[in-house]
Amino acid sequence: MKKWKDPMLLLSGIGISSIGGWIYLIALNLIVLDEWGSPVAVVMLYVLKPAAALITNGWAGSLIDRVNKRNLLAALDFFRAVLIAALPFLAADWWMYVVVLFINMGSAVFYPASMAYITTLIPKGNRQRFNALRGLVGSGAFLIGPGVAGILFLMGTPDFALYMNALALLLSGVITLFLPKLEGDSLNETSTFDWEIIKEDWRVVWGFSKRAAYVMILYILFTCMLVMTAAIDSLEAAFSKDVLHLSNSTYGYLVSIAGGGFVLGSFLNAALSHKLHHMHLMGLGSVIVSVGYIMYACSHDFLTAAVGFALLSFALAFATTGFETFYQEHIPVEIMGRVGSLYGLLEGVLVILLTVLIGVGAEGVSVRAAVVAGSLVMLGMTLVLWGALRKNSWKKQLNYNSECYNK
Numbered sequence: 347m348k349k350w351k352d353p354m355l356l357l358s359g360i361g362i363s364s365i366g367g368w369i370y371l372i373a374l375n376l377i378v379l380d381e382w383g384s385p386v387a388v389v390m391l392y393v394l395k396p397a398a399a400l401i402t403n404g405w406a407g408s409l410i411d412r413v414n415k416r417n418l419l420a421a422l423d424f425f426r427a428v429l430i431a432a433l434p435f436l437a438a439d440w441w442m443y444v445v446v447l448f449i450n451m452g453s454a455v456f457y458p459a460s461m462a463y464i465t466t467l468i469p470k471g472n473r474q475r476f477n478a479l480r481g482l483v484g485s486g487a488f489l490i491g492p493g494v495a496g497i498l499f500l501m502g503t504p505d506f507a508l509y510m511n512a513l514a515l516l517l518s519g520v521i522t523l524f525l526p527k528l529e530g531d532s533l534n535e536t537s538t539f540d541w542e543i544i545k546e547d548w549r550v551v552w553g554f555s556k557r558a559a560y561v562m563i564l565y566i567l568f569t570c571m572l573v574m575t576a577a578i579d580s581l582e583a584a585f586s587k588d589v590l591h592l593s594n595s596t597y598g599y600l601v602s603i604a605g606g607g608f609v610l611g612s613f614l615n616a617a618l619s620h621k622l623h624h625m626h627l628m629g630l631g632s633v634i635v636s637v638g639y640i641m642y643a644c645s646h647d648f649l650t651a652a653v654g655f656a657l658l659s660f661a662l663a664f665a666t667t668g669f670e671t672f673y674q675e676h677i678p679v680e681i682m683g684r685v686g687s688l689y690g691l692l693e694g695v696l697v698i699l700l701t702v703l704i705g706v707g708a709e710g711v712s713v714r715a716a717v718v719a720g721s722l723v724m725l726g727m728t729l730v731l732w733g734a735l736r737k738n739s740w741k742k743q744l745n746y747n748s749e750c751y752n753k
Contacts, residue, residue: 359521366514368491373507398450399694410683423519431512434505458686607656611663627668629735634661
Protein backbone atom coordinates (compact mmCIF):
# COMPACT_ATOMS: atom_id res chain seq x y z
CA MET A 347 0.00 0.00 0.00
CA LYS A 348 2.87 2.36 0.81
CA LYS A 349 4.44 1.99 -2.64
CA TRP A 350 1.06 2.73 -4.26
CA LYS A 351 0.35 5.83 -2.15
CA ASP A 352 1.82 8.30 -4.65
CA PRO A 353 0.42 6.51 -7.74
CA MET A 354 -3.08 6.48 -6.22
CA LEU A 355 -2.73 10.17 -5.38
CA LEU A 356 -1.75 10.83 -8.98
CA LEU A 357 -4.69 8.75 -10.24
CA SER A 358 -7.11 10.74 -8.08
CA GLY A 359 -5.81 13.99 -9.60
CA ILE A 360 -6.14 12.55 -13.10
CA GLY A 361 -9.69 11.37 -12.35
CA ILE A 362 -10.82 14.76 -11.04
CA SER A 363 -9.23 16.53 -14.01
CA SER A 364 -10.81 14.08 -16.50
CA ILE A 365 -14.31 14.53 -15.09
CA GLY A 366 -13.77 18.28 -15.20
CA GLY A 367 -12.69 17.97 -18.83
CA TRP A 368 -16.04 16.46 -19.83
CA ILE A 369 -17.91 19.16 -17.94
CA TYR A 370 -15.82 21.81 -19.73
CA LEU A 371 -16.43 20.30 -23.17
CA ILE A 372 -20.20 20.04 -22.81
CA ALA A 373 -20.67 23.39 -21.06
CA LEU A 374 -18.50 25.29 -23.55
CA ASN A 375 -20.37 23.83 -26.53
CA LEU A 376 -23.71 24.93 -25.04
CA ILE A 377 -22.46 28.40 -24.15
CA VAL A 378 -21.06 29.02 -27.64
CA LEU A 379 -24.20 27.70 -29.33
CA ASP A 380 -26.40 29.91 -27.12
CA GLU A 381 -24.30 33.05 -27.58
CA TRP A 382 -23.41 32.73 -31.26
CA GLY A 383 -26.37 30.67 -32.52
CA SER A 384 -24.22 28.95 -35.14
CA PRO A 385 -23.02 25.34 -35.45
CA VAL A 386 -19.93 26.69 -37.24
CA ALA A 387 -18.98 28.54 -34.07
CA VAL A 388 -19.00 25.21 -32.22
CA VAL A 389 -17.00 23.47 -34.97
CA MET A 390 -14.32 26.16 -34.60
CA LEU A 391 -13.75 24.99 -31.01
CA TYR A 392 -12.68 21.58 -32.32
CA VAL A 393 -10.31 23.13 -34.86
CA LEU A 394 -8.47 24.88 -32.03
CA LYS A 395 -7.25 21.63 -30.45
CA PRO A 396 -5.02 20.46 -33.33
CA ALA A 397 -4.07 24.11 -33.95
CA ALA A 398 -2.82 24.34 -30.36
CA ALA A 399 -0.77 21.17 -30.85
CA LEU A 400 0.84 22.62 -33.98
CA ILE A 401 1.76 25.83 -32.14
CA THR A 402 3.02 24.12 -29.00
CA ASN A 403 4.61 20.78 -29.80
CA GLY A 404 7.64 22.12 -31.63
CA TRP A 405 9.11 23.64 -28.45
CA ALA A 406 7.18 22.09 -25.53
CA GLY A 407 9.42 19.02 -25.26
CA SER A 408 12.50 21.19 -24.79
CA LEU A 409 10.79 22.80 -21.80
CA ILE A 410 9.39 19.56 -20.36
CA ASP A 411 12.75 17.76 -20.30
CA ARG A 412 14.48 20.63 -18.51
CA VAL A 413 12.10 21.69 -15.73
CA ASN A 414 10.64 20.09 -12.63
CA LYS A 415 7.74 18.10 -14.07
CA ARG A 416 5.65 17.96 -10.91
CA ASN A 417 5.69 21.75 -10.62
CA LEU A 418 5.00 22.10 -14.35
CA LEU A 419 1.94 19.82 -14.13
CA ALA A 420 0.56 21.74 -11.15
CA ALA A 421 1.23 25.08 -12.87
CA LEU A 422 -0.59 23.91 -16.01
CA ASP A 423 -3.62 22.89 -13.92
CA PHE A 424 -3.69 26.31 -12.22
CA PHE A 425 -3.15 28.10 -15.56
CA ARG A 426 -6.05 26.29 -17.24
CA ALA A 427 -8.29 26.77 -14.19
CA VAL A 428 -7.88 30.56 -14.30
CA LEU A 429 -8.55 30.72 -18.03
CA ILE A 430 -11.64 28.48 -17.81
CA ALA A 431 -13.03 30.63 -14.98
CA ALA A 432 -12.65 33.66 -17.30
CA LEU A 433 -14.55 32.09 -20.21
CA PRO A 434 -18.10 33.01 -19.07
CA PHE A 435 -17.11 36.70 -19.25
CA LEU A 436 -15.87 36.32 -22.85
CA ALA A 437 -18.49 34.00 -24.36
CA ALA A 438 -19.97 36.65 -26.68
CA ASP A 439 -16.60 37.93 -27.89
CA TRP A 440 -14.04 36.50 -30.32
CA TRP A 441 -11.44 36.74 -27.56
CA MET A 442 -13.05 33.60 -26.19
CA TYR A 443 -11.42 31.61 -29.00
CA VAL A 444 -8.02 33.02 -28.07
CA VAL A 445 -8.53 31.89 -24.46
CA VAL A 446 -9.69 28.43 -25.59
CA LEU A 447 -6.58 28.20 -27.79
CA PHE A 448 -4.37 28.89 -24.76
CA ILE A 449 -6.29 26.31 -22.70
CA ASN A 450 -5.67 23.74 -25.45
CA MET A 451 -2.00 24.74 -25.59
CA GLY A 452 -1.76 24.01 -21.87
CA SER A 453 -3.36 20.61 -22.44
CA ALA A 454 -0.94 19.90 -25.31
CA VAL A 455 2.00 20.46 -22.94
CA PHE A 456 0.33 18.56 -20.08
CA TYR A 457 0.12 15.13 -21.76
CA PRO A 458 3.81 14.59 -22.66
CA ALA A 459 4.84 16.13 -19.32
CA SER A 460 2.57 13.74 -17.42
CA MET A 461 3.92 10.74 -19.37
CA ALA A 462 7.50 11.69 -18.47
CA TYR A 463 6.58 12.22 -14.80
CA ILE A 464 4.64 8.94 -14.59
CA THR A 465 7.60 7.06 -16.09
CA THR A 466 9.89 8.49 -13.42
CA LEU A 467 7.44 8.00 -10.55
CA ILE A 468 6.21 4.47 -11.32
CA PRO A 469 8.71 1.58 -11.08
CA LYS A 470 9.19 -0.41 -14.30
CA GLY A 471 7.30 -3.49 -13.12
CA ASN A 472 4.21 -1.48 -12.12
CA ARG A 473 3.80 0.75 -15.18
CA GLN A 474 1.45 -1.49 -17.15
CA ARG A 475 -0.88 -1.91 -14.18
CA PHE A 476 -0.82 1.85 -13.54
CA ASN A 477 -1.62 2.56 -17.20
CA ALA A 478 -4.49 0.07 -17.04
CA LEU A 479 -5.83 1.77 -13.91
CA ARG A 480 -5.48 5.15 -15.58
CA GLY A 481 -7.52 3.83 -18.50
CA LEU A 482 -10.15 2.65 -16.03
CA VAL A 483 -10.22 6.11 -14.42
CA GLY A 484 -10.55 7.71 -17.86
CA SER A 485 -13.41 5.43 -18.85
CA GLY A 486 -15.14 6.17 -15.55
CA ALA A 487 -14.80 9.89 -16.27
CA PHE A 488 -16.33 9.25 -19.71
CA LEU A 489 -19.46 7.90 -18.02
CA ILE A 490 -19.52 10.13 -14.93
CA GLY A 491 -18.49 13.44 -16.51
CA PRO A 492 -21.55 14.02 -18.75
CA GLY A 493 -23.83 12.96 -15.87
CA VAL A 494 -22.18 15.43 -13.50
CA ALA A 495 -22.47 18.10 -16.19
CA GLY A 496 -26.21 17.39 -16.47
CA ILE A 497 -26.65 17.71 -12.69
CA LEU A 498 -24.74 21.00 -12.69
CA PHE A 499 -26.97 22.30 -15.49
CA LEU A 500 -30.02 21.47 -13.35
CA MET A 501 -28.46 23.33 -10.41
CA GLY A 502 -27.43 26.35 -12.45
CA THR A 503 -26.24 27.46 -15.89
CA PRO A 504 -23.42 26.25 -18.15
CA ASP A 505 -21.41 29.15 -16.69
CA PHE A 506 -21.76 27.55 -13.27
CA ALA A 507 -20.52 24.26 -14.75
CA LEU A 508 -17.41 26.00 -16.07
CA TYR A 509 -16.71 27.43 -12.62
CA MET A 510 -16.98 23.92 -11.17
CA ASN A 511 -14.54 22.67 -13.80
CA ALA A 512 -12.09 25.43 -12.88
CA LEU A 513 -12.45 24.36 -9.24
CA ALA A 514 -11.76 20.72 -10.23
CA LEU A 515 -8.54 21.75 -12.00
CA LEU A 516 -7.47 23.79 -8.96
CA LEU A 517 -8.04 20.72 -6.77
CA SER A 518 -6.10 18.55 -9.22
CA GLY A 519 -3.20 21.03 -9.12
CA VAL A 520 -3.17 21.02 -5.31
CA ILE A 521 -3.14 17.20 -5.27
CA THR A 522 -0.21 17.24 -7.70
CA LEU A 523 1.80 19.42 -5.30
CA PHE A 524 1.60 16.63 -2.70
CA LEU A 525 3.47 14.28 -5.06
CA PRO A 526 7.28 13.95 -4.86
CA LYS A 527 9.40 16.36 -6.91
CA LEU A 528 11.81 13.75 -8.36
CA GLU A 529 13.91 16.50 -10.02
CA GLY A 530 15.46 19.89 -9.38
CA ASP A 531 13.65 23.20 -9.56
CA SER A 532 15.42 24.83 -12.51
CA LEU A 533 16.64 24.13 -16.02
CA ASN A 534 18.93 21.11 -15.94
CA GLU A 535 21.20 21.75 -18.89
CA THR A 536 21.30 25.48 -19.42
CA SER A 537 20.09 28.72 -17.91
CA THR A 538 18.76 29.93 -21.26
CA PHE A 539 15.95 28.71 -23.43
CA ASP A 540 16.14 29.91 -27.03
CA TRP A 541 15.82 28.90 -30.65
CA GLU A 542 19.27 27.31 -30.76
CA ILE A 543 18.36 25.03 -27.85
CA ILE A 544 15.15 23.99 -29.62
CA LYS A 545 17.01 23.20 -32.87
CA GLU A 546 19.57 21.17 -30.98
CA ASP A 547 16.75 19.23 -29.30
CA TRP A 548 15.23 18.46 -32.71
CA ARG A 549 18.60 17.02 -33.72
CA VAL A 550 18.66 14.92 -30.54
CA VAL A 551 15.23 13.46 -31.35
CA TRP A 552 16.24 12.82 -34.97
CA GLY A 553 19.44 11.11 -33.85
CA PHE A 554 17.52 8.91 -31.41
CA SER A 555 14.94 8.10 -34.08
CA LYS A 556 17.67 6.86 -36.44
CA ARG A 557 19.38 4.77 -33.77
CA ALA A 558 16.08 3.40 -32.43
CA ALA A 559 14.43 3.01 -35.85
CA TYR A 560 12.51 -0.15 -34.89
CA VAL A 561 11.02 1.51 -31.81
CA MET A 562 9.97 4.60 -33.75
CA ILE A 563 8.47 2.58 -36.62
CA LEU A 564 6.21 0.84 -34.10
CA TYR A 565 5.45 4.20 -32.49
CA ILE A 566 4.50 5.79 -35.83
CA LEU A 567 2.37 2.83 -36.92
CA PHE A 568 0.31 2.97 -33.72
CA THR A 569 0.06 6.76 -33.98
CA CYS A 570 -1.27 6.38 -37.52
CA MET A 571 -3.95 4.05 -36.18
CA LEU A 572 -4.98 6.73 -33.66
CA VAL A 573 -4.99 9.34 -36.43
CA MET A 574 -7.32 7.16 -38.51
CA THR A 575 -9.69 6.74 -35.55
CA ALA A 576 -9.87 10.55 -35.22
CA ALA A 577 -10.51 10.98 -38.95
CA ILE A 578 -13.23 8.30 -39.07
CA ASP A 579 -14.84 9.58 -35.87
CA SER A 580 -15.29 12.98 -37.53
CA LEU A 581 -17.94 11.30 -39.73
CA GLU A 582 -19.52 9.33 -36.89
CA ALA A 583 -22.61 11.52 -36.50
CA ALA A 584 -23.14 11.88 -40.25
CA PHE A 585 -22.78 8.10 -40.78
CA SER A 586 -25.18 7.27 -37.97
CA LYS A 587 -27.80 9.83 -39.01
CA ASP A 588 -27.57 9.87 -42.82
CA VAL A 589 -26.49 6.28 -43.60
CA LEU A 590 -28.00 4.22 -40.78
CA HIS A 591 -30.91 6.67 -40.35
CA LEU A 592 -30.72 6.57 -36.56
CA SER A 593 -32.67 9.03 -34.43
CA ASN A 594 -30.88 11.38 -32.03
CA SER A 595 -31.77 9.19 -29.06
CA THR A 596 -30.66 5.98 -30.82
CA TYR A 597 -27.38 7.61 -31.78
CA GLY A 598 -26.97 8.52 -28.11
CA TYR A 599 -27.46 4.85 -27.20
CA LEU A 600 -24.75 3.92 -29.72
CA VAL A 601 -22.28 6.30 -28.07
CA SER A 602 -23.23 4.93 -24.65
CA ILE A 603 -22.55 1.37 -25.86
CA ALA A 604 -19.10 2.48 -26.99
CA GLY A 605 -18.50 3.96 -23.55
CA GLY A 606 -19.66 0.75 -21.91
CA GLY A 607 -17.30 -1.29 -24.08
CA PHE A 608 -14.38 0.92 -23.09
CA VAL A 609 -15.26 0.63 -19.39
CA LEU A 610 -15.49 -3.16 -19.61
CA GLY A 611 -12.21 -3.34 -21.51
CA SER A 612 -10.50 -1.05 -19.00
CA PHE A 613 -11.78 -3.12 -16.07
CA LEU A 614 -10.58 -6.43 -17.53
CA ASN A 615 -7.33 -4.82 -18.59
CA ALA A 616 -6.67 -3.61 -15.05
CA ALA A 617 -7.53 -7.02 -13.61
CA LEU A 618 -5.30 -8.94 -16.05
CA SER A 619 -2.48 -6.42 -16.49
CA HIS A 620 0.05 -8.62 -14.68
CA LYS A 621 -0.61 -11.51 -17.09
CA LEU A 622 -0.54 -9.69 -20.44
CA HIS A 623 2.53 -8.36 -22.24
CA HIS A 624 2.26 -4.77 -23.45
CA MET A 625 3.59 -5.64 -26.94
CA HIS A 626 0.77 -8.16 -27.44
CA LEU A 627 -1.81 -5.69 -26.14
CA MET A 628 -0.55 -3.03 -28.52
CA GLY A 629 -0.47 -5.27 -31.62
CA LEU A 630 -3.52 -7.53 -31.29
CA GLY A 631 -5.58 -4.80 -29.64
CA SER A 632 -4.98 -2.48 -32.63
CA VAL A 633 -6.08 -5.13 -35.12
CA ILE A 634 -9.30 -5.78 -33.18
CA VAL A 635 -9.98 -2.02 -33.06
CA SER A 636 -9.74 -1.98 -36.87
CA VAL A 637 -12.05 -4.99 -37.17
CA GLY A 638 -14.59 -3.17 -34.99
CA TYR A 639 -14.44 -0.11 -37.27
CA ILE A 640 -14.96 -2.30 -40.36
CA MET A 641 -18.01 -3.93 -38.74
CA TYR A 642 -19.36 -0.45 -38.02
CA ALA A 643 -18.55 0.82 -41.53
CA CYS A 644 -20.28 -2.14 -43.20
CA SER A 645 -23.32 -2.16 -40.89
CA HIS A 646 -26.86 -1.57 -42.14
CA ASP A 647 -28.69 -1.58 -38.84
CA PHE A 648 -28.31 -0.49 -35.24
CA LEU A 649 -27.39 -3.93 -33.88
CA THR A 650 -24.39 -4.50 -36.18
CA ALA A 651 -23.17 -0.95 -35.62
CA ALA A 652 -23.51 -1.41 -31.85
CA VAL A 653 -21.48 -4.64 -31.91
CA GLY A 654 -18.77 -2.92 -33.96
CA PHE A 655 -18.72 0.07 -31.59
CA ALA A 656 -18.56 -2.15 -28.51
CA LEU A 657 -15.76 -4.26 -30.01
CA LEU A 658 -13.57 -1.36 -31.08
CA SER A 659 -13.93 0.53 -27.80
CA PHE A 660 -13.33 -2.67 -25.79
CA ALA A 661 -10.11 -3.40 -27.72
CA LEU A 662 -9.00 0.25 -27.61
CA ALA A 663 -8.68 0.03 -23.81
CA PHE A 664 -6.11 -2.77 -24.20
CA ALA A 665 -4.32 -1.21 -27.16
CA THR A 666 -3.77 2.18 -25.54
CA THR A 667 -2.49 0.62 -22.32
CA GLY A 668 -0.05 -1.47 -24.35
CA PHE A 669 1.11 1.58 -26.29
CA GLU A 670 1.60 3.77 -23.21
CA THR A 671 3.63 1.04 -21.51
CA PHE A 672 5.65 0.52 -24.70
CA TYR A 673 6.32 4.28 -24.81
CA GLN A 674 7.47 4.36 -21.19
CA GLU A 675 9.62 1.22 -21.49
CA HIS A 676 11.43 2.05 -24.72
CA ILE A 677 11.73 5.86 -24.92
CA PRO A 678 14.46 7.15 -22.55
CA VAL A 679 12.88 9.34 -19.88
CA GLU A 680 15.61 11.96 -20.37
CA ILE A 681 14.25 12.82 -23.84
CA MET A 682 10.68 11.58 -23.45
CA GLY A 683 9.17 15.08 -23.46
CA ARG A 684 10.98 16.03 -26.66
CA VAL A 685 10.12 12.80 -28.47
CA GLY A 686 6.46 12.92 -27.42
CA SER A 687 6.04 16.58 -28.36
CA LEU A 688 7.72 16.44 -31.77
CA TYR A 689 5.94 13.27 -32.82
CA GLY A 690 2.75 14.80 -31.42
CA LEU A 691 3.34 17.64 -33.89
CA LEU A 692 3.41 15.07 -36.70
CA GLU A 693 0.24 13.49 -35.33
CA GLY A 694 -1.55 16.86 -35.29
CA VAL A 695 -0.64 17.53 -38.94
CA LEU A 696 -1.83 14.06 -39.97
CA VAL A 697 -5.12 14.45 -38.07
CA ILE A 698 -5.88 17.71 -39.90
CA LEU A 699 -4.89 16.38 -43.34
CA LEU A 700 -6.71 13.04 -43.05
CA THR A 701 -9.82 14.58 -41.50
CA VAL A 702 -10.02 17.00 -44.44
CA LEU A 703 -9.32 14.15 -46.89
CA ILE A 704 -11.98 11.84 -45.48
CA GLY A 705 -14.43 14.75 -45.34
CA VAL A 706 -13.79 15.52 -49.02
CA GLY A 707 -14.28 11.82 -49.81
CA ALA A 708 -17.59 11.80 -47.96
CA GLU A 709 -18.72 14.88 -49.85
CA GLY A 710 -17.48 13.75 -53.27
CA VAL A 711 -18.39 10.05 -53.16
CA SER A 712 -20.43 9.03 -50.11
CA VAL A 713 -20.18 8.93 -46.35
CA ARG A 714 -20.19 5.11 -46.28
CA ALA A 715 -17.46 4.86 -48.92
CA ALA A 716 -15.26 7.27 -46.96
CA VAL A 717 -15.77 5.41 -43.67
CA VAL A 718 -15.17 2.00 -45.28
CA ALA A 719 -12.01 3.23 -47.05
CA GLY A 720 -10.68 4.77 -43.83
CA SER A 721 -11.39 1.56 -41.91
CA LEU A 722 -9.59 -0.58 -44.52
CA VAL A 723 -6.55 1.71 -44.45
CA MET A 724 -6.54 1.41 -40.66
CA LEU A 725 -6.74 -2.38 -40.88
CA GLY A 726 -3.75 -2.44 -43.23
CA MET A 727 -1.70 -0.30 -40.84
CA THR A 728 -2.56 -2.40 -37.80
CA LEU A 729 -1.78 -5.67 -39.60
CA VAL A 730 1.67 -4.29 -40.45
CA LEU A 731 2.07 -3.24 -36.81
CA TRP A 732 0.97 -6.65 -35.55
CA GLY A 733 3.32 -8.36 -37.99
CA ALA A 734 6.24 -6.22 -36.81
CA LEU A 735 5.42 -7.01 -33.18
CA ARG A 736 5.13 -10.75 -33.90
CA LYS A 737 8.69 -10.95 -35.25
CA ASN A 738 10.82 -13.29 -33.18
CA SER A 739 13.57 -10.68 -33.18
CA TRP A 740 11.63 -7.82 -31.55
CA LYS A 741 13.20 -8.36 -28.14
CA LYS A 742 16.66 -8.35 -29.68
CA GLN A 743 15.82 -5.22 -31.68
CA LEU A 744 14.57 -3.32 -28.65
CA ASN A 745 17.60 -4.29 -26.57
CA TYR A 746 19.89 -3.17 -29.38
CA ASN A 747 18.08 0.19 -29.61
CA SER A 748 18.46 0.70 -25.86
CA GLU A 749 22.18 -0.08 -26.02
CA CYS A 750 22.64 2.36 -28.91
CA TYR A 751 21.02 5.17 -26.94
CA ASN A 752 23.08 4.47 -23.83
CA LYS A 753 26.26 4.65 -25.88
